Amino acid sequence: MADLISDNLNMVFTTPKGESVHALKDVSFTLKQGELLSVLGPSGCGKTTLLNIIAGFLRPTGGSISLDENEIDGPGVERGMVFQQGALFEWLTVAENVDFGLRMKGANRKDTANKVEEWLDIVGLQGFGNVPTYQLSGGMQQRVALARCLINDPDVILMDEPLGALDALTREKMQSLVLKIWKETGKTIMIITHSVEEALLLGERLFVMAPRPGRLHKEYRLPFAEWGLGQDLRDVKNHAQFGENREEILEMIWNMEEEIMGKAS
Amino acid sequence: MDTSPRGLFIGFLFIALIITIFWTWLHGRKIIATEKSDAVFGNPERALGGYHWVIAGVSSVLLMWIFFSWDAARSFFPKAANELCQVAKVTSALNPVRSVFPIESRLLKGTELLARDSRQLNELEAQLSNLPVSDADRAELGKSVDLLRNMMVSMANSDNLDAATETAIADIAQRFDEVTANLASPDYPGEPDAAALEKGLAQPEWGRGTTEVPTLPTTPLGFKFDAAAKDLSVITKDFSAIKNTSANFQSNLDAVNAQLALVKTSPDSLEPADATVRDRFVKNLGKMAKRIDDGKLFPAAALDPVEQSLVQLENVSRDQQGSLLWVDRIAMPSGTIVAGNTSCSEQGSGRWLPKPSDTIGTLVRLADPNIGYKNIPLFWYEMRPVGELVAFFIPDFIADLVPGKYPRHGEDGTITENLKTKVLNVATGNYSSPEVPVPSGHIWDSIVRVLVGLFLGIILGVPLGLFMGLSRFAKGFFDPLIELYRPVPPLAWAPLILTIFGIGDDGKIFLLFMVAFAIMVISARTGASGTQLSKIHAAHSLGATNRQILRKVILPNSLPEILTGIRISIGVCWGTLVAAEMLAGTTGIGFVENVARKQSDYETIWMTIILLGLLGLLFDLIMRWVIRRTIPWRGKG
Numbered sequence: 001m002a003d004l005i006s007d008n009l010n011m012v013f014t015t016p017k018g019e020s021v022h023a024l025k026d027v028s029f030t031l032k033q034g035e036l037l038s039v040l041g042p043s044g045c046g047k048t049t050l051l052n053i054i055a056g057f058l059r060p061t062g063g064s065i066s067l068d069e070n071e072i073d074g075p076g077v078e079r080g081m082v083f084q085q086g087a088l089f090e091w092l093t094v095a096e097n098v099d100f101g102l103r104m105k106g107a108n109r110k111d112t113a114n115k116v117e118e119w120l121d122i123v124g125l126q127g128f129g130n131v132p133t134y135q136l137s138g139g140m141q142q143r144v145a146l147a148r149c150l151i152n153d154p155d156v157i158l159m160d161e162p163l164g165a166l167d168a169l170t171r172e173k174m175q176s177l178v179l180k181i182w183k184e185t186g187k188t189i190m191i192i193t194h195s196v197e198e199a200l201l202l203g204e205r206l207f208v209m210a211p212r213p214g215r216l217h218k219e220y221r222l223p224f225a226e227w228g229l230g231q232d233l234r235d236v237k238n239h240a241q242f243g244e245n246r247e248e249i250l251e252m253i254w255n256m257e258e259e260i261m262g263k264a265s
Numbered sequence: 266m267d268t269s270p271r272g273l274f275i276g277f278l279f280i281a282l283i284i285t286i287f288w289t290w291l292h293g294r295k296i297i298a299t300e301k302s303d304a305v306f307g308n309p310e311r312a313l314g315g316y317h318w319v320i321a322g323v324s325s326v327l328l329m330w331i332f333f334s335w336d337a338a339r340s341f342f343p344k345a346a347n348e349l350c351q352v353a354k355v356t357s358a359l360n361p362v363r364s365v366f367p368i369e370s371r372l373l374k375g376t377e378l379l380a381r382d383s384r385q386l387n388e389l390e391a392q393l394s395n396l397p398v399s400d401a402d403r404a405e406l407g408k409s410v411d412l413l414r415n416m417m418v419s420m421a422n423s424d425n426l427d428a429a430t431e432t433a434i435a436d437i438a439q440r441f442d443e444v445t446a447n448l449a450s451p452d453y454p455g456e457p458d459a460a461a462l463e464k465g466l467a468q469p470e471w472g473r474g475t476t477e478v479p480t481l482p483t484t485p486l487g488f489k490f491d492a493a494a495k496d497l498s499v500i501t502k503d504f505s506a507i508k509n510t511s512a513n514f515q516s517n518l519d520a521v522n523a524q525l526a527l528v529k530t531s532p533d534s535l536e537p538a539d540a541t542v543r544d545r546f547v548k549n550l551g552k553m554a555k556r557i558d559d560g561k562l563f564p565a566a567a568l569d570p571v572e573q574s575l576v577q578l579e580n581v582s583r584d585q586q587g588s589l590l591w592v593d594r595i596a597m598p599s600g601t602i603v604a605g606n607t608s609c610s611e612q613g614s615g616r617w618l619p620k621p622s623d624t625i626g627t628l629v630r631l632a633d634p635n636i637g638y639k640n641i642p643l644f645w646y647e648m649r650p651v652g653e654l655v656a657f658f659i660p661d662f663i664a665d666l667v668p669g670k671y672p673r674h675g676e677d678g679t680i681t682e683n684l685k686t687k688v689l690n691v692a693t694g695n696y697s698s699p700e701v702p703v704p705s706g707h708i709w710d711s712i713v714r715v716l717v718g719l720f721l722g723i724i725l726g727v728p729l730g731l732f733m734g735l736s737r738f739a740k741g742f743f744d745p746l747i748e749l750y751r752p753v754p755p756l757a758w759a760p761l762i763l764t765i766f767g768i769g770d771d772g773k774i775f776l777l778f779m780v781a782f783a784i785m786v787i788s789a790r791t792g793a794s795g796t797q798l799s800k801i802h803a804a805h806s807l808g809a810t811n812r813q814i815l816r817k818v819i820l821p822n823s824l825p826e827i828l829t830g831i832r833i834s835i836g837v838c839w840g841t842l843v844a845a846e847m848l849a850g851t852t853g854i855g856f857v858e859n860v861a862r863k864q865s866d867y868e869t870i871w872m873t874i875i876l877l878g879l880l881g882l883l884f885d886l887i888m889r890w891v892i893r894r895t896i897p898w899r900g901k902g
Binding site for chain 2: 057074075076077079081083084090091104105133134148152
C-alpha cells in the first residue's frame with residue numbers, strides 16, 4: 001500500500017546572518033493510503049516546510065521520508081500539489097492547464113480531451129475548457145488547480161492552504177468538493193490550513209503543530225469528515241462535539257501564540 | 266484667391282479647420298456645462314473621452330501650421346508676395362539713408378560718430394602723460410590730438426558748412442519729394458511696357474519656380490514701387506557721395522596731416538621698447554585722422570530736409586500699399602518678404618516652416634520612383650533574380666568545404682567548371698533565374714536595417730537574458746560585460762563602429778544590434794527572474810522536466826517583459842538608426858535628411874521628419890496590437 005512514512009524528520013535552516021533555525025524537529029508519522037489529514041498550527045510552526053519536504057521541493061537535513069517505500073528525492077507526479085493562489089499558467093486556457101501534466105508526458109491534446117472534460121465535470125467546470133484562466137474567479141481557479149492535479153492520478157494530494165484566499169461561501173462549497181473528491185477517488189490528501197474549523201471539517205486525522213522548534217504537538221482522529229460526506233457542513237459545525245474540539249484546539253493555539261509573543265498585558 | 270488645385274485645397278482646408286475648431290469648441294463647452302452640476306475637481310473620469318477636443322487639438326495644430334508657414338497667405342493672396350517684393354525693393358533702396366537718421370536706431374548717426382570719436386580722442390589724451398618720451402615730443406603729440414579734435418568740432422558747426430554741400434542736401438530732399446509725388450500719383454509710371462508686363466507674367470508664381478518669389482512687377486502697384494525703387498537707388502547713391510568738405514575743413518585737414526608727418530618717426534635717442542610704445546600711439550592718431558577726414562559728420566540740423574522728405578516718402582509708401590500692408594502684417598506673421606540684390610525671398614517663419622502644400626508636393630514628387638532622392642526611390646520595388654535572394658541565405662564557404670580544388674585556367678585559356686565552382690555559383694547566386702519584385706528604396710533600407718538589428722538582438726538577447734535570470738553564474742559573469750557597454754549612449758559608439766565596419770549596412774546593423782541586445786537581455790532577465798516560484802513548483806509536481814519548465818513556464822511567463830523590451834528596442838533603434846545614417850551612408854531616411862540639411866531644403870527636411878514620425882508611430886501601433894493579442898493576461902494573473 002502507498003503509505004506516507006515520515007521517520008524522525010529534521011529540518012534546520014541557516015539564515016544569511018549565520019543563525020540556524022530549527023524548522024522541524026523529530027517529526028514522525030505514518031499516513032495510510034486514503035487517509036485525509038489536516039495540519040494546523042500557528043505561523044512559523046513548519047507546516048509549509050513539512051509540505052515542501054513531502055512534495056520534494058526541499059530536502060530534509062535529517063531523518064527520512066518515503067512514499068510507498070520509495071525515499072522521496074525531488075518532486076514527482078505521484079505527489080500532486082495545490083497552492084494557495086492556484087499557481088495556474090495564465091497564458092493557457094482552462095483545458096490546457098488541466099492537461100498540462102499529461103502533455104508534459106508526451107500526450108496528444110486530442111487524446112486528453114475526454115479526460116479533461118471528465119475532470120472538469122467532477123470539479124464543476126463543465127464547458128469552461130476554452131476560457132482563459134485569467135478570466136476565472138478565485139474559486140474557479142482553485143477548481144482548475146484541483147483538476148490539474150487530479151488528472152495526473154497522484155497517490156497523495158498535498159494542499160497548501162488551498163482555500164485561504166476564498167470568500168466564506170465559496171470556501172464552504174470547495175470544502176464539500178474536497179470531501180467529495182476524497183470519497184470518490186480514495187486518494188490520500190494532506191491539507192495545510194490556518195482555519196481551525198476547516199481543519200476539523202477536512203481532517204479524518206488532524207495534526208496540531210507547535211513552533212520553535214516545529215514539531216507535532218497533538219494528534220486527533222475525528223468523525224467530522226465522514227459526517228460531512230452525508231450531511232450539510234453547517235449541521236456538522238453546529239454539532240456539540242465539533243464545538244468542543246474547536247474550543248480545545250483554539251485554546252491550544254492561543255497558548256502557543258502567547259508563548260511566542262509574550263502575554264498581552 | 267489662388268485657383269490652382271493646390272491653392273483651392275489649402276484655402277478650403279483653412280476655412281474648414283476654423284469652422285471645425287469653432288464647432289468643437291462650442292460642443293465641448295456645452296458638454297462641460299451639462300457636467301457642471303456633478304463636476305469634482307481632480308476627478309480622473311473627467312479626463313476620459315472627449316473626441317471633440319482631440320479634433321480641436323489636431324485642427325489647431327494644422328491651422329497654425331498653415332497660418333505660420335504662410336500657406337494661407339499664398340492661397341488667399343497669391344499676388345501679395347510679388348507686390349511685397351516691389352515694396353521690399355524700395356525699402357532696400359532706402360536703407361542707406363534710413364540708417365543715417367534716428368528712425369530704427371536711437372541716435373542720429375552723426376551724434377553717434379561724434380560721441381565715439383571724442384571718447385577715443387580723450388583716451389589718447391589721457392595716455393599722453395604716461396608716454397616715455399621727451400617733454401618737447403610730448404607737446405608735439407599733444408598738439409596732434411588738439412588739431413584732430415578741432416577738425417572734428419568744426420565739422421559739427423553749421424557756420425562752417427559749405428554752400429555747395431547745403432545745395433546738394435537740398436537737392437536730395439527735393440528728389441525724394443519728387444518720388445513721393447510720383448508714388449502718390451495714380452497714373453505713375455504710366456502704362457507698363459508691354460514687353461515688361463509679358464516678362465513679368467511669364468514668371469513662375471509664388472512658390473512654384475526655383476526662385477521663391479517672382480521678382481519682376483506684374484501689377485500697377487508693383488510697377489509703381491519698382492519704378493520708385495529704381496529712382497531711389499540712384500538718389501541714395503548720390504546722397505552717400507555727399508561730404509562735408511568746406512574750405513575750413515580743408516585747411517584743418519592740411520594742418521592735421523602736416524602735424525602727423527612731423528611726429529611720424531620716433532627720435533633716434535629713444536630706447537627700442539619705448540619707440541614701440543610711441544609708434545603705437547602715433548598709429549592710433551593716424552587711425553583717428555582717417556576716421557574723421559571722410560567728411561561724414563554734418564551739423565545736426567543740416568540733414569533735416571532729407572529726414573523730413575524721407576519720413577513723408579515712407580508715409581506715402583504705406584498709404585499706397587493699403588490693404589497689402591495688412592496682408593503683410595496679418596497673413597504673413599513673424600516675418601515678411603525681403604529683397605536682395607537679384608531676388609526676393611521669404612524671411613521668418615514662412616521660410617523655415619514649409620508650407621503643408623509644398624511638403625505634400627515634395628513627398629509626391631520624391632515618391633515618384635523615377636525621381637526619388639539621389640536617384641534612389643523612397644519606397645518602390647526592383648526586379649531581382651531569385652538566385653540572388655536564395656544565395657543571401659547560403660554561406661559562401663560551403664563551396665570551400667566541397668572536396669577537390671577550384672579549377673585553374675588551361676593551356677588554351679579556358680576554364681573548366683567543376684563541382685566546387687557550381688556550388689560556389691549557387692552560393693553566390695551566379696546563375697540565371699527568374700526575377701521577382703523586391704522592395705527597395707530609402708524607406709525600405711531604413712526599415713530593413715532596424716528589423717535585422719532588432720531580430721539579431723532578440724535572437725541572441727532573449728536566450729542570454731533567460732539564462733541570466735535563472736543562473737547565478739550567468740548573471741554574475743555576463744552582467745558586467747553588458748553593463749560596461751550599455752550605459753554608453755549608442756551614438757557615442759557610432760563613430761567607432763562605423764569606422765570599423767565601413768559605411769555599408771553592416772556597421773549600422775551591428776550598432777542597432779548592440780542597442781537591441783542590451784534591452785532584450787535586461788527585459789528577458791527581468792521576466793525570467795520574476796517567475797513565481799509556485800508556478801515552477803506546480804510544473805515540477807506535474808512532472809515537467811527542467812527543459813519543459815523553461816519552454817512552457819518561464820518563457821511564456823517572461824513574454825510581457827520581452828514584448829515590452831521589443832517595443833522599447835524598436836523605438837530606440839529607430840532613433841539611433843537615423844543618426845547613424847546621418848553620420849555615414851548613401852541610402853536611408855536619415856541620409857535624405859542629412860543631404861537636405863546641407864542644401865537648406867526645408868521641405869525635404871520636414872518631409873523626412875514627418876515620415877520618421879509616422880513610421881515610428883506605425884511600429885509602436887503594431888507592437889501594441891501584438892502585445893494585446895499575445896499577452897492578454899498581463900496584469901490580470
